[in-house]
Amino acid sequence: MADLHIDGVVKSFGETQVLKGISLDIRHGEFIALVGPSGCGKSTLLRIIAGLESQSAGDIVIAGRSVAGVRAADRNLSMVFQSYALYPHLSVADNIAVPLRMRTMGAVQRLPLVGRWMPGAAERNREIDAEVRKAASTLEIETLLDRKPGQLSGGQRQRVALGRALVRDPAAFLLDEPLSNLDAKLRVQTRGEIAELHRRLGATFIYVTHDQVEAMTMSSRIAVMMEGQILQCDAPDLVYEDPEDIRVAEFIGSPKINILPAELNGGSLRVLDRDIARLTRVADQPGIRLGLRPEALRLSGADSVLTGVVAHHENLGSEVFAQIEVPGLSERVVLRADPSARRRLGLGATVGLDFDIGDALLFDTSGKRLRPVIEAARAAHQVA
Amino acid sequence: MTRDWWKHLILILGALVVIAPFYMMLSYSLKSPGEIDRGEGGFFGRQEMMIDERCVALRDPNRDEVASAAKRFPGLTDREIRDALITEAEADCAMRPAVFNYTMAFTEAPLLRYLLNGVIVTVSIFVIQVLVALPAAYALAKLRFWGREAVFSLVLFCLLIPVHAIALPLYIMLAKLGLTNTYAALVVPWTISVFGIFLMRQFFMTVPDDLIDAARMDGMTEFSIVWRVMLPTAVPALLAFAIFSVVAHWNDYFWPRIVVTGSRELFTPPLGLREFKGDGDGSFFGPMMATATVIVCPLIVAFLLAQKRFIEGITLSGMK
Numbered sequence: 001m002a003d004l005h006i007d008g009v010v011k012s013f014g015e016t017q018v019l020k021g022i023s024l025d026i027r028h029g030e031f032i033a034l035v036g037p038s039g040c041g042k043s044t045l046l047r048i049i050a051g052l053e054s055q056s057a058g059d060i061v062i063a064g065r066s067v068a069g070v071r072a073a074d075r076n077l078s079m080v081f082q083s084y085a086l087y088p089h090l091s092v093a094d095n096i097a098v099p100l101r102m103r104t105m106g107a108v109q110r111l112p113l114v115g116r117w118m119p120g121a122a123e124r125n126r127e128i129d130a131e132v133r134k135a136a137s138t139l140e141i142e143t144l145l146d147r148k149p150g151q152l153s154g155g156q157r158q159r160v161a162l163g164r165a166l167v168r169d170p171a172a173f174l175l176d177e178p179l180s181n182l183d184a185k186l187r188v189q190t191r192g193e194i195a196e197l198h199r200r201l202g203a204t205f206i207y208v209t210h211d212q213v214e215a216m217t218m219s220s221r222i223a224v225m226m227e228g229q230i231l232q233c234d235a236p237d238l239v240y241e242d243p244e245d246i247r248v249a250e251f252i253g254s255p256k257i258n259i260l261p262a263e264l265n266g267g268s269l270r271v272l273d274r275d276i277a278r279l280t281r282v283a284d285q286p287g288i289r290l291g292l293r294p295e296a297l298r299l300s301g302a303d304s305v306l307t308g309v310v311a312h313h314e315n316l317g318s319e320v321f322a323q324i325e326v327p328g329l330s331e332r333v334v335l336r337a338d339p340s341a342r343r344r345l346g347l348g349a350t351v352g353l354d355f356d357i358g359d360a361l362l363f364d365t366s367g368k369r370l371r372p373v374i375e376a377a378r379a380a381h382q383v384a
Numbered sequence: 385m386t387r388d389w390w391k392h393l394i395l396i397l398g399a400l401v402v403i404a405p406f407y408m409m410l411s412y413s414l415k416s417p418g419e420i421d422r423g424e425g426g427f428f429g430r431q432e433m434m435i436d437e438r439c440v441a442l443r444d445p446n447r448d449e450v451a452s453a454a455k456r457f458p459g460l461t462d463r464e465i466r467d468a469l470i471t472e473a474e475a476d477c478a479m480r481p482a483v484f485n486y487t488m489a490f491t492e493a494p495l496l497r498y499l500l501n502g503v504i505v506t507v508s509i510f511v512i513q514v515l516v517a518l519p520a521a522y523a524l525a526k527l528r529f530w531g532r533e534a535v536f537s538l539v540l541f542c543l544l545i546p547v548h549a550i551a552l553p554l555y556i557m558l559a560k561l562g563l564t565n566t567y568a569a570l571v572v573p574w575t576i577s578v579f580g581i582f583l584m585r586q587f588f589m590t591v592p593d594d595l596i597d598a599a600r601m602d603g604m605t606e607f608s609i610v611w612r613v614m615l616p617t618a619v620p621a622l623l624a625f626a627i628f629s630v631v632a633h634w635n636d637y638f639w640p641r642i643v644v645t646g647s648r649e650l651f652t653p654p655l656g657l658r659e660f661k662g663d664g665d666g667s668f669f670g671p672m673m674a675t676a677t678v679i680v681c682p683l684i685v686a687f688l689l690a691q692k693r694f695i696e697g698i699t700l701s702g703m704k
Contacts, residue, residue, distance in 0.1 A: 052597050073603035085598035089616035102603035164602070 002063040002171035003028050004049070004204060009058035011044055011228075018044050020228040021058065026172075031198050031205040032233075033215035036225035037251070042208045043176055045225070049206065050174050051075045062171055073102070078165035079174040082181060084157045086149040086164075093132050093145040096163045100128045103168065135167040138197075155186045162197070172204035179214060191217055212252050216240065224248045246367035249291050255321055255334045258297070260306075262290040262362070269357075272328050274305055277357045288370065289363045294321065294336035296359035299344060304352030306333060313345050320345060324353065409680075412673035416481035420669050431480050439477035445469040481670065488671035489678060493659035494648065499682070502653040505570045505640075506633045512575040513629055514622065521584035522610045526596055536585070542578040548638070555642055565650060569643035574633060580625050587621035588614060623690050634683060653679040 004026040011019040018041045026032050034042040047053040049060055051072035060067050067075050078099065086095050101110055109121040116122065136142045139159045149157055158178060165173055178194070179187045195218040198205050209215055215222045216236045223233040224247075232244045243249040249257045262271045264285045269276045271290060297306075308326035322345045323332040335353060337345060344351060362370040407427070412420055415429035445453070450465050457465045479487070489495055523529070524536050554573050555564070563569045591614065599609045615622075637654040644650045656679070660672035 047597075050597075050601060052600060072597075072600045073605075077601070079598065079601045081594040081598055083592055083594045085592065085594035087595070087599075087613060087616070089619075098599075098604075099602040102608075164598075 002204060004063075004172055004206075005059075005061040006045075006049065007059045007061065009045065009048060009055045009060065011041070011048060011053070012056045018228050019048075019055070022225075022228075022230055023058075024223060024230060024233060026204060026206065028204055029202050030221060031195070031207065031219045033219035033222045034206065034208045034225055035212055035215040035222055035251070036210065038210055040225045041228045042210075042225045046079075046174050046176055046206060046208045049172075050077055050079050076171045077174055078168065078170040079176065080158075080161045080165050080178045082177040084149075084161040084181075086157060086160055088149055090148075091145065092141065092147055092149070092152070092160050092163075093129075093136075095149065095160055096132045096135055096167050097128050099164060099168050100131060104128070131167055132163075135163045138166065138200075139163050154182050155190065158182060158190060162194075166197075166201065170203070172206060175205065175207045177209055178207075179209070180211070187214075194218060213254065216252070222252070224251060226251070243291075243361065244369050246289060246291065246363040246369075249361060249363070253293060255294050255336075257361075258292045258294065258333045259331070260290045260292065260329065260333075262288050264288060269362075271305060272326075276305060285364060287365045289367075291361035291363060292333075292355055292359065294334045296355050297333070297335045297353045298355065299335070299337060299341055300352045300354035304354045306353040308333065308351065308353070310345050310347055310349045310351060313347065315339070315342065322351075324351060326353075406680075409673045409676050412669050413485050413677045414482040415670060416484070417668070417670055419481070429481055431482065433478045434481050434484060435474050436477045436479065436484060440470065440473050443469075443473040443477070445473075485670035485674040486678075488660075488668065489674040492671060493656050493675065494651075495653075495656055495675060495678060497649065498651050498653045498656040499678070501650060502634055502679075502682075504567065505652055506630050508567070508571045509574045509633050510626060510629050512571070513577040513580050513625075516576050517580035517584050517625075518615060518618070519607075519610050520581045521588050522606075522614055524581070524585045525588035526591075526593070527606070539578050539581050539585075543582060551639070551642060558643060564643050565646050567650065570640055570650070570652070573639070577625075577629065579628065583625050584618060584621060587618055591617055627687065627690060630686065631683060634679075 006022055006024040006026075009019055009022045010017065022041075022045055024032075034045060036042050044053060048055045051067065051070060051074075062075060062077075087098065090098070104127075105115075105121065105124055106118075109115050109118045109124065111118075116125065132145070133142065136145055139162055141156065141159050141163060144152060144156055144160070149160065152160065158181075161178070175194075179190055182190060191214060194205075194207075198218070205219075207215075207219060219236060221233055222236050222239045224231045224239060226247050232239055232248045234242075239248060239252050243252065246259070250259070260271050262269060262276075264270075264279065264283075266284065267279055269279055269290075306324075306326050306329075308324040308329075311323050311325045311332055313320060313322040318339070320337045320339055320342055322335045322337060324335060326333050333353065335345075364370050411427045411429075414427075414431075415425055416432070416434045418434075419425040419429045445466055449469065450462050453465055453469055454460075454462075457468055460468070524532060524539070558564055558569050558573070563572070595613060595617075596609055599613045604612060634652075635654060636652070640650075640652045640655055644652075644655065653675075656675055657672055660668040660675065
């Protein structure tokens with residue numbers, strides 16, 4: 001059992017602060033995705049956890065022990081790199097065996113040529129060999145053991161990198177965008193395999209990615225990072241349905257959430273100069289924003305809140321996404337519709353869009369979620 | 385093809401200029417002294433039997449030998465016996481010019497000894513250069529420490545210092561230490577190669593940081609990273625450096641000539657050429673060129689082997 005605590009970690013490069021006080025508690029066996037746009041500091045955080053980089057302030061605690069000043073090798077973590085970082089001169093079997101050799105054999109036993117004749121070396125080599133085979137069979141790469149990394153495809157290299165990470169029993173696995181060098185089809189397949197591997201091993205995974213789909217599909221919790229801060233860390237469905245911050249709402253979800261400008265005036269929520277709902281118990285605020293997921297919108301009649309022209313549509317077979325140009329909005333509104341509605345969504349068709357106020361997410365001027373407001377709105381709606 | 389004929393012409397002319405001295409060396413090493421002096425006989429010479437005058441002179445029979453040979457030649461006068469003995473000696477000393485030149489090269493001078501010295505010196509220099517250059521280059525390329533850029537500027541600055549400019553101070557230092565006429569004098573001044581450090585540093589810059597981080601995660605110390613990760617990935621660059629280093633020190637005439645003054649035991653192959661530099665009685669160009677050919681051969685063989693390794697190379701695609 002190894003819980004991992006990140007406590008107020010700050011990292012500065014010169015004047016610029018890359019991480020602005022990150023705190024995160026990771027329980028044993030969790031699959032945490034650190035997700036965020038490039039440059040948000042997620043990889044830096046992972047490298048600090050790994051011990052490859054030192055933090056400017058704050059602490060990392062692994063299994064109840066602070067690892068400040070402990071070098072990467074002694075933290076008992078394994079890491080899978082985006083570029084796989086396999087040793088090009090070693091065979092697959094040797095690549096996987098390296099972490100075991102470095103940890104369990106003495107310097108003399110590791111010497112090239114003569115090392116294998118040292119006392120105890122033969123036995124250790126047999127044990128290591130067995131463990132390498134076990135790891136290889138877990139990942140179904142037994143047939144590749146004699147090859148060099150240069151002879152492998154991207155997906156196979158990725159598995160070898162995973163094998164090197166799981167051959168010893170680390171406190172946690174750190175994965176730094178391990179899928180981004182794979183093609184789309186392989187990525188989807190490997191995604192499932194990594195999630196399955198996590199369930200089977202029951203180990204802690206910390207997974208860095210900029211791809212919100214990977215984060216949504218694999219993790220038990222998602223930590224959304226932006227500008228050196230964790231904006232929200234919750235289960236994937238919570239992050240999607242109940243975002244704390246407008247940046248989280250915009251980052252998670254594909255297609256992106258629709259953001260409409262709105263205002264609160266005299267207890268009335270107005271969008272595009274129309275009253276949407278009456279709200280009580282909230283202070284008036286201009287310049288708030290209303291977030292609507294594409295699936296929260298539905299097609300409706302002529303007298304709708306939003307009326308616009310279909311500018312583009314994408315038929316994915318099981319669903320249809322339509323981009324609708326609404327007068328008065330700078331960005332197109334994206335609607336997710338059933339394939340049966342395809343005929344109404346022809347290019348240039350005028351459509352009305354309606355939504356349930358209960359599905360809308362309200363954010364204040366600074367982008368923070370307005371929770372009491374939406375509850376009040378629902379109540380007002382029901383009364384009206 | 386036809387459009388580029390002039391390019392090929394220029395290249396061929398250039399190649400001829402480069403090959404010409406080698407052609408002369410090989411050709412002279414096969415010819416008799418007479419053919420060399422008269423400039424005849426084409427590439428191989430006529431390879432007529434020639435008589436080694438020195439060999440005959442050495443067997444010039446004295447009175448005792450003539451007397452002891454009297455039994456073999458009954459009824460002849462001493463003078464006739466003497467002539468017969470000389471004829472015999474001439475027959476024994478007759479050989480083809482090519483054989484003569486190469487035999488002379490190996491018998492007149494301890495050429496094998498020189499070759500061995502050359503191997504000892506160049507291999508020692510290269511091994512120590514690598515031992516110094518790899519960790520230095522790794523630190524300059526991949527480690528962050530205060531003053532790294534300044535140290536690297538010093539390395540670049542040292543590239544600009546010509547060897548001959550510091551030869552005299554070096555010699556004096558070695559002499560004061562009592563190291564002249566030792567292997568150490570031949571090896572020590574070259575053990576730190578700034579060129580090697582620079583070359584390997586440039587190569588290490590291209591090695592992805594991820595690979596080093598992976599090695600750190602796997603439990604390697606910085607020292608093992610240098611020897612277990614950087615060294616194997618750097619083999620192509622090391623081979624390039626090896627060619628520069630080995631060729632430079634195998635062929636070096638200047639430095640061994642300065643620090644090896646007495647004992648022929650320490651002569652390196654190029655110094656062996658001096659054996660046939662006859663001062664008063666003319667030079668033995670045939671054996672001299674044979675020596676030169678023998679000296680050049682190991683380098684050519686080594687290059688051909690290394691060239692094959694160059695092409696195979698260790699592909700770095702495992703990291704991409």
